[in-house]
Amino acid sequence: MSFKGLGVKTDNNPQAFRAKVSIRRNVLEAIGADRSVFDAFAGAGEMYSAVWKDAAFYTGCDQKPQRDGRLMFCADNRRVLRTIDLAPFSIFDLDGYGSPWVQAIIIADRRRVAPGELLGLVLTEGAGLSYKANIVPEAIAVLTGLRTGESSGCRKSRTR
Ligand SMILES: C[S@@+](CC[C@H](N)C(=O)[O-])C[C@H]1O[C@@H](n2cnc3c(N)ncnc32)[C@H](O)[C@@H]1O
Structure with a gap:
């Protein structure tokens, strides 16, 4: 979340942390822990440590290098989302500082959803x-x- 104009920027606002974890836990349970997560703003991995580590498959993306052993793209997520095959992923986490809608539009455009298929999209609107x-x-x-x-x-x- 970002606090533009207040000069405060945080990866995970402590006041929102529990709610963010709880939302992601609900999504994982609804979609299925046997599915694959694409964590587009993966950062230091607080959501990974709290929830996404329990998914069968996980791929993160962050423009800053993360050296904790997660499978990660180190790149602008817009380029990655426009390039890779999104079909294997059933949950997308867009936990950016600002607005997640460019990334959401790319996913909506490129990830076909079959009739009856469940897809999870978790957004942080900052x-x-x-x-x-x-x-x-x-x-x-x-x-x-x-x-x-x-x-x-x-x-x-x-x-x-
Ligand atoms: C709010 S933090 C993410 C916190 C993370 N989800 C966690 O659980 O710890 C936002 C992250 O998005 C990354 N980021 C911002 N814009 C990006 C972009 N266009 N592509 C990839 N990463 C980006 C930043 O480097 C930062 O690590």
């Missing part, structure tokens, strides 16, 4: 303060059809 400041992440503007002028408050100033 753009809350941006929304309060009337700034909408670009991917949300595209998804909702908002024009950036409207989302950044320019429309208001034009009508004055």
